[in-house]
Amino acid sequence: MVSGIVSYGVYIPRFRIRADEIARVWGGGDDISSSLRVFEKSVPDLDEDAVTIAVEAARNALDRADVDPKRIGAIYTGSESHPYAVKPTGTIVGQAVCTSSSFTTADFEFACKAGTAAIQACLGLVGSDMIDLGLAIGADVSQGAPGDMLEYTAAAGGAAYLIGKRDLAAQIEGFYSFTTDTPDFWRREGMPYPEHSGRFTGEPAYFKHVTSAATGLMERMKTRPEDYDYAVFHQPNGKFPVRVAKMLGFSKKQIEPGLVVPMIGNTYSASCLIGLAATLDIARPGERIFVTSFGSGAGSDAFSIKVLDRIEDIRCNAPSVRDYIGDAEYLDYAMYAKHKGKLRI
Incomplete structure (x- = not known):
């Protein structure tokens, strides 16, 4: 039996800052936006981090296909902004979305590809019939130093994929x-x-x-x-x-x-x-x-x-990427700096 995607979910914070607002503070203007082809970026709320974003994306994935969370046998969260240096993100996500403690979990880190590495791990466990469903997540509240080019692009968001063999929406x-x-x-x-x-x-x-x-x-x-x-x-x-x-x-x-x-x-x-x-x-x-x-x-x-x-049956049961993109509230640089914790005492 083939393995693949049973469901998927995303979460993107509603707050945004435009590239020209960052350029207003640090210089560069339209030249930077046109060069990078990034015109605005998502910003986490004051109480959002990689964990809360991962939880929201996971809940959307479960809701989209009406999946019983007890079926999840593994949770792997990929991020380079895990909130704890020593304390797994996966345990918090599991506690928030699962009704059982019978799952394995680990945090993944490989810069921007930790989420796809998590999918590969889930495919292995599902394919060998060791688990029924695996939950693979990529979530970040990425960082860029003030004035650095990364500040124009480093954003916040998450995506979760349920990997299994039954009721597939897409085959890998x-x-x-x-x-x-x-x-x-x-x-x-x-x-x-x-x-x-x-x-x-x-x-x-x-x-x-x-x-x-x-x-x-x-x-x-x-x-x-x-x-x-x-x-x-x-x-x-x-x-x-x-x-x-x-x-x-x-x-x-x-x-x-x-x-x-x-x-x-x-x-x-x-x-x-x-x-x-x-x-x-x-x-x-x-x-x-x-x-x-x-x-x-x-x-x-x-x-x-x-x-x-099956994609036709589940597609509209959770917010789409475009739904999140369309729900935007813009910040000036001062509020953005507050949200990102750039003001250090």
Whole structure:
């Protein structure tokens, strides 16, 4: 029996800050927005963190397919902004969404691809019949130092996927990973903000790993870009996924439904997964989706996904990505700094 996606859910905070408001404080103006192709980003509320975002996304996934949470045998939460250095996020999520304590959990961290790594772990447990359902989550309240280029893109959001064998909304046909030790982005213990290697994060990191994972999967499955109706690539900004899609032979039309970064910013571990959710929100049975994540450090996971008939039954039972994007309240830089805890005493 094949494994795949039983349900999915997302959560994006309603607060936003526009890129030109950040530029008003630090300079750069329209040049930065047009260069990054990110025009606004999501901001967590004062009482929101990676845990609360993960819980909301998980609840939406359960509600969308009316799944009994007692069926969940594993919960893996991927994030690079877990609120505790020593204390699992997964136990809090499990307590909030499950009615049983009979599940295993662990926190994942691999920059922006920890969420797709969680999906792979769930696929292994489900595929070996060790559990009925696995809950894989990517959730982040990502950080950028004041005035740094990351501040224009580092956003907040989460996506949760229930992985199983029964009542599938989409089949995961195969996956392929490509990983190397490429130190393009890092944050040491105790540092409040990450550091990055500027343009180095592009060519030897993002583009090398995304193209290698994507071509590896297509070679393994003997598929081509034209075999897919949609494609989703990790979205650190608005230009990288467009460029890598072109490099691989995918069209702009294929990536447009999942390209949400210009409106909500880079949600890190949730970025690729929210793009996939936005695509599932409109995809029809029989259509195929090609997905490739990226995490600095560095690695990529590529997936081939086929949408099944059940998507029509569950699609409208929880908020869509576009529902969250449309529910926006804008902050000025002072309130944004307060929300993000940038004011330190």
